Amino acid sequence: MTQSNSSKHPLHGTLQKAAKHQPRKRFGQNFLHDASVISQIVDSIGLNKDDNLVEIGPGMGALTEPLLEQVDAMTVIELDRDLASSLRIRIGANSHPNFNIINTNAMHFDYSSLYQQPDAEQSTAGKKLRIVGNLPYNISTPLLFTLLDYADIIEDMHFMLQKEVVERITAEVGSKIYGRLSVIMQYFCETEYLLTVPRGAFNPPPKVTSAVFRLRPHQQKPVVAEDEKLFALVVRETFNHRRKTLRAIFKQSSLMPTLTDADFESIGISSSARPETLDVKDFVALSNVVNIKQQQQAEEDNQSE
Incomplete structure (x- = not known):
């Protein structure tokens, strides 16, 4: 200029x-x-x-x-x-x-x-x-x-x-x-x-x-995460390993639960995909699945006590 x-x-x-x-x-x-x-x-x-x-x-x-x-x-x-x-x-x-x-x-x-x-x-x-x-x-x-x-x-x-x-x-x-x-x-x-x-x-x-x-x-967000702090965590953790597949990232992460191929398929995302191929809607869906898995794990832990 x-x-x-x-x-x-x-x-x-x-x-x-x-x-x-x-x-x-x-x-x-x-x-x-x-x-x-x-x-x-x-x-x-x-x-x-x-x-x-x-x-x-x-x-x-x-x-x-x-x-x-x-x-x-x-x-x-x-x-x-x-x-x-x-x-x-x-x-x-x-x-x-x-x-x-x-x-x-x-x-x-x-x-x-x-x-x-x-x-x-x-x-x-x-x-x-x-x-x-x-x-x-x-x-x-x-x-x-x-x-x-x-x-x-x-x-x-x-x-x-x-x-x-x-x-x-x-x-x-x-x-x-x-x-x-x-x-x-x-x-x-x-x-x-x-x-x-x-x-x-x-x-x-x-x-x-x-x-x-x-x-x-956004006056109204196009998509809304069930837990926005968890959404931010999922986004951060996946991009910290952006060269890996989602399957590998969730298998190795100590901060997020392991997701199965069926978990990924339930939200229309391939487990072999990499983070840069996911749009905002995909990350929201991913964090919502993680939220469900964490709640299920918490319930199982409570029942076993």
Whole structure:
């Protein structure tokens, strides 16, 4: 992607104001500065004035100000105390009375505190969160899993991560990069790859190419696991041995019961199949069979006591 001449772009003043901040490696800071990329990201989100917008890791505000121009109110969550103070001075003290800065760790924040409950008296629906962010790469995957715990109060999420991680999240079944992250994210959300972001769009440039993607939590999941923690375990354990057949994986695992060929046949899955050939529906069926087997074993153990 061609780097833009940001000196001629209206965002140039905003980006230049905080240029003196020294990026901190321990926070995984790489600051977006390419005005053309910023515009593409903002456009891809498609905001409405009354959206309940939350930005994670605003950094020096490259995305924050153009986003704030499109909504009536906005909350940002920033761990770096200096950056939070800078945003409070440069943005919060200006003409944005509904700009809320929370100086905390996004991994441990209670996102339900930002959800706007429905008003029964006025018959208004609750305002779900629309979350955006250029996530620190060192915490990106665990943060995504944390946010899935709040899927019922989130409308959508737009994030920038390493390109290879985004490709794994949005991968199709059967591909070499299809794996645990693909299955779990697609179980909870619709996933969509939006755009590639070159290294030169950041300061300092990261060692990897980045990409922007969208997660839209399912209002009603297409398939539902009887035990979602067990579902996650089955997905993790099978992909830990992705080169083996399902028969071998379940025979050798110490965390899952042995499944017979008849167990696999009952859900229409071949025992000689490998994990990357199973879609989300297959993994749900597999975890449900495991759940039944575990319950049967528990009953047998109780009867033998």
